[in-house]
Amino acid sequence: MKTIKSILVLATLLFAMQVNAQTDKETTIKIINNQNYVFNASSALPMSSYEVSKVLSRMPGGGGGGTIQLSGSQYQLIVTKDSVESYLPYYGRAYTATIGVNPDESGIKFKSKKFTYKADKKKKGSWLITMNFKDTKDVQSMTLNVSENGYATLNVNSNNRQPITFNGYMSEPKEKKQK
Template sequence: MDKIKILAIAIFAFTSLNVMAQTDKATTAKIVEAKSYTFVARSATPLNVQDISAVLGNMPGAMQGGSINLNESYYEVKVTPDSVVAFLPYYGRSFSAPINQTEGGVKFKTKDFTYTSKKGKKRGWDIVVQTKDDKENYRLAFSIGDGGYATLSLNSITKQSITYQGYLKENEAK
């Protein structure tokens, strides 16, 4: 009798998870196809992991490893059909330092960009956003899963590449 109860609970749990995933999958598909979503960064992995780990290992708390946890939820890239706004931290080597120290990281707002979206081979989407501003051009390559989790690879001429892991959410109505 106990085996039947355990089997019934397991089937119910898997069915419930599948229903939740389908709702999330539909929302993800809707916002990606509408080009209206926000990528929220939860962790960052710089290109020069060894150098960053050496520095972080000497700090209080002694973080180790290549991934940097971003506890705050305000590091994001907001995509709309007519603009892209980014506010992300940057860890790595920059080949040109900003004159104003408050302009560090990856912060930009642009209306001049190209947007290429391609459905993944098995699932999800591969999206490339290429900015065309005078100050600095960025290439943002999103790899988005059906469940809304995403990876952002950011490339620039003046900075080493960095990768962010996070998730998508709907843009809030104004």
């Protein structure tokens, strides 16, 4: 009986996620072709290790590792033709200490103007986007897998940290208000 309830709850959640898709197929194609979009992170999946699992098990709702929900947050990756801005958290193991860094500046936060960008269209309408950075301190590359309805997975590889993965959705950038 417990299994049936679990399956029903999972099916309901998946259906709700599909109904609430953030972009339609045409919008996803347009924003990727224009290289002007926002990746909105909804969950983080740190690389599993003993240390990370130990810390996560002490967090409210933590089960000793796995997925960290980022709901209610404004964690984003903003991509335009001439820049990439990252405002993402980091959970995982760092191989070098960042002494004297303001805790508000920790995470995966940077602005890059020197980067390579490659977007490949895959089967069934999905996209594989690869970005390599030349002017960031820590982040080497990011790979974004985007479905045709706007759901995406972002993989971040750093020089001094374990890799981390984010799940989320794509959206058009909001217009900046002119005063």
